[in-house]
Amino acid sequence: MALEVPYRSIPDMFFKRVAATPNGQAFAVPNADDTGMVWHTWAQVGERATAIAAGLRELGVGLEDRVAILSGTRFEWVLADLGINCAGAATTTVYPTTEPEDASYIVADSGSKILIAENAKQALKISGVDTAVTHVVIIDGPADAGATPPQLTLTELEERGAAALRSHPSLISEVVEGIGPDNLATLIYTSGTTGRPKGVQLLHAGWTWEGVAQQGLGLFESTDLQYLWLPLSHSFGKTLLCGIIHVGVPTYVDGRVDKLVDMLAVVKPTLMCAAPRIFEKVYNKTVTTALEGGGAKAKIFHWAVEVGKQKVALEQAGKPLPGALKLKFAVAERLVFSKLQTKLGGRLRVLVSGSAPLSRDIAEFFAAANLPIMEGYGLTESSAANFVNRLDKLKIGTVGLPLGDLECRIDTDGEVLLRGAPVMRGYHNLPKETAEAFTEDGFLRTGDIGELDADGFLRVTDRKKDLVKTSGGKYIAPSAIEGMFKAVCPYTSQAVVIGQARNFVTMLVSLDEDAIKGWAANGPLAGKSYQDICCAPETEKLIDGYIQELNGKLNRWETVKKFAILPRDLSIEAGEITPSMKIKRRSVETNFSEQINQMYAGSLAQI
CATH class of the missing domain: 3.40.50.12780 (ANL, N-terminal domain)
Structure with missing residues (x-):
């Protein structure tokens, strides 16, 4: 209609x-x-x-x-x-x-x-x-x-x-x-x-x-x-x-x-939209604070998250919550989640994430904390808001249902196609690029690979041009692996998967400065600079543990065989990320070619 x-x-x-x-x-x-x-x-x-x-x-x-x-x-x-x-x-x-x-x-x-x-x-x-x-x-x-x-x-x-x-x-x-x-x-x-x-x-x-x-x-x-x-x-x-x-x-x-965090407590909003990086930072801070507390505090935190995720899994499956789980969740909320809710102002009713993919694990964490994130999807070329989850129709891992009367079709190669009022007239002074952006029947080519489920929810798996094909002929979706790693490792700022035409997958990792300094403060690296911490063997050992944890969740051909911790975070100024926090992979690979070459030194990589 x-x-x-x-x-x-x-x-x-x-x-x-x-x-x-x-x-x-x-x-x-x-x-x-x-x-x-x-x-x-x-x-x-x-x-x-x-x-x-x-x-x-x-x-x-x-x-x-x-x-x-x-x-x-x-x-x-x-x-x-x-x-x-x-x-x-x-x-x-x-x-x-x-x-x-x-x-x-x-x-x-x-x-x-x-x-x-x-x-x-x-x-x-x-x-x-x-x-x-x-x-x-x-x-x-x-x-x-x-x-x-x-x-x-x-x-x-x-x-x-x-x-x-x-x-x-x-x-x-x-x-x-x-x-x-x-x-x-x-x-x-x-x-x-x-x-x-x-x-x-x-x-x-x-x-x-x-x-x-x-x-x-x-x-x-x-x-x-x-x-x-x-x-x-x-x-x-x-x-x-x-x-x-x-x-x-x-x-x-x-x-x-x-x-932002300071003013949330002053403003006490009920509604906030953000890019995933903000939710990742809140997640990192929450998890690392609990880990630094150690002992009983860390155990209670992990227990509460596990209880919250059990509740979310049942809700996602449309199943009723057993009475015992309801009681456990009430305790988890009182001991752990209420503190996070208060930090974000105490009144948040709706959180919306857009502009880049949100890790499923981080989405599950926020849902467990009774702060469900409505992930959405859209492009500049289609006025930004095209799909979004609803409070009463939240399917974690998807970007929700279409807005209004927007039409969506999946092309034969898996590309998401859109048609409707919010789609652009074209690119300014670029007739050739405009023509290439549309199908013959007027659908916008989004450049994203995705699938629609039986209920009409869209799942976006990666950018078409970002899919990595290893020299063994296997396709890998980098953003999915990167999102999983950010959820596994609370010290991550950015992760970039490398593997195009290579014979194995590697990863560049930049560390969240606040989180890693907090970790370092309790050991031999106390007082060291951010760059020194990034280069320290103790830090490499820490991150290696998280890489092994990530690999346990991946198919054999997707596993990360080597990684490099970057001496600094990715930045807009260096042309490595866009202002909307999307990774510019080509720039990252150029700027950190030395680290990439070291990871593949001696391998039979086909470049």
Whole structure:
């Protein structure tokens, strides 16, 4: 059945939200000393977004013109994005971690007329580069009067817009009338694990579809309090904004990832979406703290996790819980799980994971702790949210059921194909790549390998191009093995399986700095630097034990014969992971070729 979307555009959806709940809580920001929140109502957000939109029109921005935002996640990002769309323009998103070369390429390639930069440092990324930018708007700090292109502050842009609205009050409402479902709303450049980023053209029809589709999931309620820290430059962040607007979810916005755990206790959200890396860090911290406690504390922890997993296994099988297990779980919750729940604010109702695969073992751990994670799946090319688990329909190890009326088909080679409203118009200025991205009957080729079960749940096994074929002809799914290892070894930050055209499988491992330093503090490596700990034979022995544990869960041809502990973690700056925490395998293999060659030295590897 077709999903009914009662909006022509994001601005249409937004102004209907403002009219429906003008005094309702919309977005909150941290107060000056991080002890509480400052709320903005929908009416206040509507007024500011309208002023920004009018200011942009005054600077010559028209229908489908691009305006770039180069900033971290913050309330002003939301205002700017809404203002851009209300001006009829399309938002080009740029991560604040993007290097100047890529940032200036995105701004130039998109043809963006205005750049809204977080501060002067971010604005410098397009300095001296030939772009279509006529003005730069600075969010934090003063504008540089002598800069080229000319600069103004976000406050000045709003003031300029407010003045225009005083002489022409219906300016933006008239513009909004002219924005239709097929107009461009966003140009998001895929950070891509290979090559130059491609601009994905996403329309108002797809984003409003996302907003409406999210309401039917039971995951978003107007009574919730959402903690939004995800990069708004990423499609996951944009799709959440659409759900927030349609449903009217009060949302705390704070992109400071280093403050996340501290602020969870202050904000006490009921709803949070995250990439798997956040759940892995919480898992690592919880497990290593229990292990460091030793003795009875560690035994109680392991017992509680075992009881929780028994409960989850029965629930997943649709079987009733025996009375004795219910009693045991109540004890486990009181002694162990309640502490983890409290650390995360004590009120979490829904956790959603997306943007990269979540390890099944880590999903089972959180479900055991009464913090079930609803894993979802989607691509930038299909507006991010395509499949997700529901609270009443959670199948661990899958990415859930499709949203709305999205069509999904599995191709003959196992590739997941998608068709529907949220799928992109195409890649910006890349007709050949656009044609290659679709089947003849209009399905998007996702590049992911997966399968649909009898109930319609999708299981994604790996990226098509990431599948490793050993020299023995066996196919291996790296991300599945990497996810299993992260769950087995609580000291892991990243794991990268190597094996393409090799005669055995190896793994590069980077260690979680906090977790491994905590372990080292109790032995001969106490006080050593992170790099020294990574290189120590004691650490190698520790990780080797976890590799053997992993191998006990794998098929013979998948087992990891050798591993190397990296002297540092993988980083965005070194081009080894994308801002959405996906591994760039080619870059990792290039940057750590010495370690890889050592593991295969003397072998008959076919390279």
